[in-house]
Amino acid sequence: MKQEIERKFLIDAKKLPKLSRPRKVIQGYLSQNPEVRARITDKKAHLTIKTLGELTRDEFEYEIPLKDAKKLLELTNLTVEKLRYFLTLNGFCWVIDFFQGENSPLVTAEVELPHEDSKFKKPLWVGKEVTFDARFNNRSLAKSPFCNWKDSVSH
Template sequence: MGKEIERKFLVRDNSYKKVCSGKLYKQGYLNSNPERTVRVRIVDNKGFLTIKDKGTGFTRSEFEYEIPYTDAEEILKNICEKPFIEKTRYIYNYMGYTWEIDEFHGENEGLVVAEIELDNENDTFSLPEWIGEEVTTNYKYFNSYLKNNPFKNWDK
């Protein structure tokens, strides 16, 4: 069984961009219910199907499979719930850990979050200087929530 152990944080500034470049991600949901999400994602010329549960603590079940790019395009266009989530993802290596920084576009413009995947919920790690508040358990920062409740509509 696939497991994902991750922590999620807001990002205070874009200094991470000095040392890494990003890739555009486009994703749509076949099911955006937080209890069990099913999404299709396109990155570069690859397609992916991902299934996740709500999980407990910092751990969720996650199953991800590469699918043909043309299938992913067709599913996004004709089957997925609208609107899509579009973001640029940056990969930042820091003190033995890989951080994924997502800069959202469109209706979620202005939101930037960073995630770190861990081997164990009790792993200790250092935070880069641009990391802000932890939002791991705040459902508002789940991509499946952002789809129907875009960041631009939040009370800031």
Template sequence: MAVEIERKFLLKNDAWRSEVHRSTRIAQGYLCTDPERTVRVRVKGDAAFLTIKGKNSGISRSEFEYEIPLADAVELLKLCPQVLDKTRHLLSIESHTFEIDEFHGENAGLIVAELELASETSTYPQPEWLGAEVSGDARYYNSALSITPFSRWF
């Protein structure tokens, strides 16, 4: 079984921008947002993926991801009640890759850094721009943002 171990953080400032080595626009929607499992369809550049994730246990959960035809993903996104629009910026520090998601549309103003780890106890770099950890805050899950966008929090 594939396991995703991921920490999620807010950002203190924009200093990370000078370290970005690649950015990609992403459209993603959720066919299922049940807390026990989520089913996501994602278009990332000219590639598309279907991802099934299990319930979180700490910062870990099962994850199964499959590449699918782009045309199928475009049609599947039409079945999703809300499609998230974000730009994913990648930057590497030491042997770690931070994925920084800058949201658009109804989630504009939200920027979150994600970091996948080998274990829940793995150490990781903590650059000065890394802010508060929100890994356990369900509001920041992409599936939750597709239901209650950041713009409606206030």
């Protein structure tokens, strides 16, 4: 088990530096409390269990056979698809997600932190923080896609 501490932001994709090759991510939610999801990233699959929380959550993640993940994804209609990029800046890893399908054109960035009060410099392409806005967590996006409420978002 590890503890995950991360903050999430909307970003201005036009201001992003050149990014490396994306990874295609498909994840489906099987349970809400605790959050249980199956995820396929390129050709690898994981089963993840996360406790509820906004900033800090316990996370249990296990690699599983790809065929098992595909079968688990068939059990739910709560899925999210995205193209994921990684960018390291000032000692922090930023995960940048370009959502696909009904969640397009949403683009978010998460930064994982060692402590809740860790200080970091926000890059110029980072906009509004949405860590505490539940609409932007992936489980919520699977239930209520961005296309249904994007007009209510101010950047």
